[in-house]
Amino acid sequence: ITGFDYSPQELEEIMNDNEIITRRGMHxxxxxxxxxxTQDGGTLRFSVGxxxxxxxxxxLKEILDSIF
Structure with a gap:
């Protein structure tokens, strides 16, 4: 499974489970x-500050490495 096998909603849930706040949708x-x-499901975004x-x-890197 790669990150592209997940919907933005599923990726958002994974991030939220790890206390990483994201925003999904059409932006x-x-x-x-x-x-x-991506018009059907939108994308997922997060900001680093x-x-x-x-x-x-x-x-974040560990989560992304495990997904992709």
Whole structure:
């Protein structure tokens, strides 16, 4: 299984289970979603910022490595 085998909703649940807050959906760009073929389920996004720790990024990396 790769990350592309999951819906944005499933990926959001995996991230939330690991206390990583994400946002899924169309993200105000319907033409872009149509162009990349995600108009049916949207995409998943997350933001990394100043208040994220090195550990936060390591946890994210481990999750992404296990999915992809």
């Amino acid at each position: 105000c760009a319907p033409l872009a979603h149509h162009h990349i073929g 100043y208040f994220n720790s090195d550990n936060d990024l390591e946890v």
